[in-house]
Amino acid sequence: MGNLAYHFSGLTVIVTGAARGVGLGIAELFAGAGADTFMIDFDEGAVAEQADRLGARGLAADVADTSAVERVVERVLDGTGRVDVLVNNAGILRDRTVWHLTDDEWASVMDVHLGGTFRFTRAVTPSFRRQRSGRIINVTSYSGLRGNVGQSNYAAAKAGIIGFTKTTAKELARFGATVNAISPNARTRMIESIPDEKRQELTRGIPLGRFGDPGEMAHAVAFLASDEAAYITGVVLPVDGGLSI
Numbered sequence: 001m002g003n004l005a006y007h008f009s010g011l012t013v014i015v016t017g018a019a020r021g022v023g024l025g026i027a028e029l030f031a032g033a034g035a036d037t038f039m040i041d042f043d044e045g046a047v048a049e050q051a052d053r054l055g056a057r058g059l060a061a062d063v064a065d066t067s068a069v070e071r072v073v074e075r076v077l078d079g080t081g082r083v084d085v086l087v088n089n090a091g092i093l094r095d096r097t098v099w100h101l102t103d104d105e106w107a108s109v110m111d112v113h114l115g116g117t118f119r120f121t122r123a124v125t126p127s128f129r130r131q132r133s134g135r136i137i138n139v140t141s142y143s144g145l146r147g148n149v150g151q152s153n154y155a156a157a158k159a160g161i162i163g164f165t166k167t168t169a170k171e172l173a174r175f176g177a178t179v180n181a182i183s184p185n186a187r188t189r190m191i192e193s194i195p196d197e198k199r200q201e202l203t204r205g206i207p208l209g210r211f212g213d214p215g216e217m218a219h220a221v222a223f224l225a226s227d228e229a230a231y232i233t234g235v236v237l238p239v240d241g242g243l244s245i
Contacts, residue, residue, distance in 0.1 A: 006222045009034030012080040013225075014072075016063055016120060017090030019046035021188040022139065025214030026087055026221050031056045033222070036080050040072055040090070063090045063116025064108070073123040083127040085225045088117040088161075089139040095150045106153045113157035114164065121168055121179075134177035135225045138165050140236060142183055142244055162236055169234030178233035180224045185240035187211035207242030 006029065013030045017023035018039035027050070031037040037056040041047035044060035051058030059075060061068040076083055092112045094105035117138055128134030143151050144158025161181060169179040191199065191211055203210060220239040223229055238244045 006033040011084040012036045013085040014038045015087040016040045019043045022214045022217045023089040025218040029218040064111035069119040083124045085135045087137050090116050098152045109153040110157050114160040128177040129175045132176045136179040137221045137224050138181040140181045166234045181236045183238045184217040186214045
């Protein structure tokens with residue numbers, strides 16, 4: 001994946017939703033760049049398998065559960081004594097037009113995307129305050145800016161993450177911590193599941209003419225986590241091949 005540009009040795013990194021897709025690509029880069037990488041996912045078997053492959057540590061947790069999130073952060077602190085980088089990537093889909101959307105489908109998507117981002121951010125902030133440093137990178141979406149039919153819950157959660165990113169960037173700046181977000185457009189299992197004709201139509205709407213690789217999303221995250229990005233906070237970086245232009 002070409003990790004030579006990044007050196008995260010001695011740093012502790014938490015990546016949520018890390019068993020597959022973009023989250024796995026991010027965890028792979030950090031682990032390859034020397035970080036103590038903790039991979040968090042609801043799928044215990046998958047995250048354990050991938051963590052073992054990468055030489056990382058896999059922990060199963062539901063990011064919608066406050067107690068589970070707090071236990072994870074306690075485990076991380078017991079293991080390394082610090083948290084340096086948090087990547088809030090965990091997410092689910094419950095797509096349905098708004099007139100068919102149930103309360104549970106609305107609440108579950110909000111609880112995982114926006115709620116999980118909030119819970120992990122709150123849980124790591126005491127470490128950032130002690131260290132006077134830290135990096136948070138949240139994963140939002142083009143849908144949070146422009147909307148998408150059948151995804152009112154997902155779009156609302158992702159738009160909320162943008163507002164949450166900007167607010168916490170202002171709040172955590174006093175501790176020397178930065179908070180940013182990326183808006184990715186990667187070829188993941190979800191994209192692969194779209195029928196060919198529809199996928200080709202979506203591809204035509206991307207100026208660069210292709211979906212990105214999860215590794216390309218990971219490099220953007222690594223930059224925002226690096227020392228070189230120390231004066232960048234509160235931004236949403238599109239990593240989407242020009243889709244959002």
